[in-house]
Amino acid sequence: MSDHHHDHDDGHHHPRPRSELELRAEALEALLVEKGLVSTDAIDAVVELYESDIGPQNGARVVARAWADPAYKERLLANGTAAIAELGYGGDQGETMVVVENTPGVHNVIVCTLCSCYPWPVLGLPPTWYKSAPYRARVVAEPRAVLREFGLELAPETEIRVWDSTAEVRYLVLPERPPGTDEWSEDELVSLVSRDSMIGTAIAVAPEPTPVA
């Protein structure tokens, strides 16, 4: 947890009109605070946690370690939850985490068609598109069309594996390590791992295009 003082702009001084929903959310908070059941700072703390500490930077650390350390990668693929816990990540929506590996012929994509299941400890809260009806409806039924919307065109012979997180298992994609990064340190590799590459709607790419042979 960082200890800087973020704005407590959530209950006071509204420069713009509040929507009914925003007002309802504030009313619920006021009610729970008034009853002495929930404290303002506990809400602030959870907000802060997901804004600062729990996010795709954690997953990127896991992926970079797997790229840099073959023994770690082996442990990660054998028992995702335990290997992820080695780096200090775990908790809500990460009770059982399974890591699926992209290889030259196989590309994995994660979805939750029923709601929005997502491995919070390593990816944080899901982006709006992940929770949207179009993604939930379409990625199981036309994955290539959906990936094309993200600018990802896979070779026709690549096997696409779409993981629908229907139970309590949470999935994380281990993207392929970009070519030309053999000399990169683990810390440098972290910067190549985007959130979307760990969901499977992108691949990890090195900033410099690799020269065409």
Added chain:
Amino acid sequence: MGGMHGFGPVVVPGCELAYHERWELRVFAMSTIVGHERLGSGSGRAIREEMPPEEYLRASYYERWLWSTERRLLRKGTIAPGEVDAWMARLRSAEDPPRRIDPDQSRRVVGAVTRPDPPLAPAADPRFVVGDRVTVRRMRPAGHTRCPRYVRGATGGVEHVQGMDAFPDIGPYQGPAEPLYSVAFASEHLFGPSEDGSWTVLLDLFESYLEAV
């Protein structure tokens, strides 16, 4: 909603963000605290599905969370009907919402969010083994289920025995523990032939959903 048509593009402006307004994150935080502090009753996920379908589709993501959080609190008797509306009226008339500081609750909740829970226990007496062909039962459950419609009646192969978990359809999430399987389906068996080739869809399915082929 897996497989449905008509929802339009996935990638739209703003879709990269996890939330768009501060109140959404505070609703998320309240829901988290309500869960860990046992202030509510029932599963948020299952309650969100009780929204009338046309309302569910129209509602924004955190609107659904606000809806379910309120209902969990009402069901437990933590709040009474009308209390949120009463606070909305007070806020509308420019009353300042109360603030309360409780560092113990903050510490407790942050600890609970980041504390790894035990992963799924190994499956006891699984009826199926890796490699078995299984067909998903035809059914029409009235309440919460983790068996999407698009997979019912389809035949696939058991890829992995994930472990033991509470059957989600009863309770919900109060059913007896039973084996959970990762089952792989060829896209043709779910959606018929596609101009975009073939792919694999994998779901985590409870033993009660499955029949031997």
